[in-house]
Amino acid sequence: MDLTKDYKIIGMTNSELQTLINSWNFEVEFSEAESQFLNITVKPENLHQLGLQLKSNKETSFDFLFCVTGMDWGTDLGVVYHLESTTHRHQIVVKVKTSDRENPTFDSVCDIWYTAEFHEMEVFDFFGIKFNNHPNLKRLFMPLDWVGYPLRKDYVDEVNMVIK
Amino acid sequence: MTTTIETNTFKSEEYFINMGPQHPATHGVLRLLLTIDGEIIKNVEPDLGYIHRSIEKMCERDSYQQIVHLTDRMDYLSSHINNEAVCLTVENALGLEIPERVKVIRTILAELTRLASHQLWWGVMGMDVGALTTYFYGFRDRELINDIFEETCGARLTMNYNIPGGLMFDIHPNFVKRTKDFIAHFKTKLPEYDTLLTGNVIFQKRTQGVGILTKEDAISFGTTGPVARASGFSCDIRKHHPYSAYDRVQFNEAISTVGDTFTRYQMRIQEMWESISIIDQLIDNIPDGDFKVATNAVIKLPKGEFYQKVETARGELGVFIVSDGKKSPYRMKFRSPGFSNLSALKKMAVGSKLGDLVAIMATLDIVVPDIDR
Numbered sequence: 247m248d249l250t251k252d253y254k255i256i257g258m259t260n261s262e263l264q265t266l267i268n269s270w271n272f273e274v275e276f277s278e279a280e281s282q283f284l285n286i287t288v289k290p291e292n293l294h295q296l297g298l299q300l301k302s303n304k305e306t307s308f309d310f311l312f313c314v315t316g317m318d319w320g321t322d323l324g325v326v327y328h329l330e331s332t333t334h335r336h337q338i339v340v341k342v343k344t345s346d347r348e349n350p351t352f353d354s355v356c357d358i359w360y361t362a363e364f365h366e367m368e369v370f371d372f373f374g375i376k377f378n379n380h381p382n383l384k385r386l387f388m389p390l391d392w393v394g395y396p397l398r399k400d401y402v403d404e405v406n407m408v409i410k
Numbered sequence: 411m412t413t414t415i416e417t418n419t420f421k422s423e424e425y426f427i428n429m430g431p432q433h434p435a436t437h438g439v440l441r442l443l444l445t446i447d448g449e450i451i452k453n454v455e456p457d458l459g460y461i462h463r464s465i466e467k468m469c470e471r472d473s474y475q476q477i478v479h480l481t482d483r484m485d486y487l488s489s490h491i492n493n494e495a496v497c498l499t500v501e502n503a504l505g506l507e508i509p510e511r512v513k514v515i516r517t518i519l520a521e522l523t524r525l526a527s528h529q530l531w532w533g534v535m536g537m538d539v540g541a542l543t544t545y546f547y548g549f550r551d552r553e554l555i556n557d558i559f560e561e562t563c564g565a566r567l568t569m570n571y572n573i574p575g576g577l578m579f580d581i582h583p584n585f586v587k588r589t590k591d592f593i594a595h596f597k598t599k600l601p602e603y604d605t606l607l608t609g610n611v612i613f614q615k616r617t618q619g620v621g622i623l624t625k626e627d628a629i630s631f632g633t634t635g636p637v638a639r640a641s642g643f644s645c646d647i648r649k650h651h652p653y654s655a656y657d658r659v660q661f662n663e664a665i666s667t668v669g670d671t672f673t674r675y676q677m678r679i680q681e682m683w684e685s686i687s688i689i690d691q692l693i694d695n696i697p698d699g700d701f702k703v704a705t706n707a708v709i710k711l712p713k714g715e716f717y718q719k720v721e722t723a724r725g726e727l728g729v730f731i732v733s734d735g736k737k738s739p740y741r742m743k744f745r746s747p748g749f750s751n752l753s754a755l756k757k758m759a760v761g762s763k764l765g766d767l768v769a770i771m772a773t774l775d776i777v778v779p780d781i782d783r
Contacts, residue, residue: 253649253650279714280712280713280714280715281714281715281716282716282717283717285715309629309630310629310632310645311632312632312634312719312726312728312745312750313717313728313730313743313745315730315741315743317732317741318741326730328717328728328730328745332629332643332644332645335650359630359632360627360630360631360632360753360754360757361630361631361632361750361753363753364749364750364752364753368749372466382455385459386458386459387458387459387462387782388459388462389459396464396467397464397466397467397741407467
């Protein structure tokens with residue numbers, strides 16, 4: 247007896263998602279290598295529009311943003327968004343990158359998914375990535391007068407960090 | 411002699427107060443900045459970070475075996491499940507075939523953890539709304555589970571019983587008997603929880619219709635666990651993305667559509683019954699076999715990105731590892747359930763009374779180290 251049959255994923259496959267998203271002309275790059283999800287990399291200027299489309303389109307309806315991760319890839323800074331649809335149960339990963347380490351800025355998606363408000367504050371706190379149109383962007387965990395962004399790879403703190 | 415009351419003597423005015431960081435109802439060091447007008451809440455803003463330890467940064471210099479020990483200290487009431495999440499991520503990345511015995515034992519222990527966490531929550535929930543007796547009932551029963559953990563895992567709270575590849579050692583010979591004894595005992599005690607608190611009229615008046623969260627908001631705020639399921643958002647990871655032994659047990663996902671404080675309370679009571687049922691199905695069927703598979707002394711994950719989610723007592727815990735092939739992760743992210751659940755607090759609390767905020771906070775089941783990490 248299959249006990250999980252009511253909960254089987256019935257959504258679109260990765261290739262169907264890829265075809266549909268390609269038809270929206272957002273100049274995105276697709277990748278399925280080294281990950282269990284379909285990864286799409288979008289240019290910063292298209293991030294907000296793609297997010298709106300991913301949520302409002304009836305076929306995709308990615309309404310559940312379950313993880314927002316700030317990333318420092320060495321030269322690039324960026325954000326990784328994990329999305330799931332609560333009606334279709336398919337999942338996708340959206341990545342956005344910038345090589346500007348002095349003043350990295352993306353558009354906020356907290357008007358699309360409310361949870362992003364807190365998560366973007368966390369990313370700002372640890373990576374110094376700013377978000378346009380965020381209602382209350384400030385440090386969330388670190389003291390307000392903290393200098394530097396601790397989760398960046400080039401961050402140095404000789405007092406508090408144990409280097410092995 | 412007649413007295414007249416001048417009606418404009420008491421003017422309405424918004425003012426600001428601090429709740430916490432040292433406040434019994436914030437369950438740890440969480441500070442809430444409140445704007446209130448009389449007793450009505452106009453704005454709530456959480457101030458976090460009082461016990462932030464930057465576990466994610468520490469993970470970037472530690473080996474995968476060491477990381478397991480850090481995750482206990484996030485949501486310390488779901489420590490076994492947190493350990494399991496990291497171990498599952500590492501095992502899936504390595505492509506390890508885990509013995510059936512390990513899967514079943516992990517599932518039983520995870521459900522015991524959930525029971526212990528919900529017992530503590532139930533005791534504290536009653537205490538928060540002014541019924542101190544519940545605290546002693548909850549802790550009386552939780553003590554028995556802690557004894558089982560102590561005997562098998564060697565610790566009562568931060569178990570560290572999971573390791574990548576299986577379990578640290580085999581279960582204690584008494585484990586099956588003690589667990590069965592506890593389940594038989596708790597089946598007679600859980601109805602007492604209902605007679606003591608659930609049916610209490612004062613309790614119902616304080617919780618029904620308070621802090622309503624709609625399904626759309628529950629999804630948009632990324633809430634999970636009993637908080638989201640009370641609003642009708644089906645999100646039980648054990649059902650949607652089964653791991654360990656959850657694909658072979660029969661249980662129901664506790665779900666409702668009302669979304670108020672009382673419903674969130676009911677969800678956890680129902681979950682306790684489901685946990686009992688899961689343990690009942692597995693405890694007599696622990697397969698024989700090894701309790702771990704051999705791994706290299708230094709675990710190196712292949713290059714790539716790995717994501718694993720599990721259902722803790724509070725909701726969805728996600729572990730996201732970005733590996734560059736070395737012995738430590740390049741980046742490790744914990745998506746903690748408490749953090750997202752807390753973000754919905756403002757939506758639930760604004761417009762209600764200050765006393766209601768305490769009831770709402772109690773059913774969010776906040777564990778601050780889980781939020782701060």
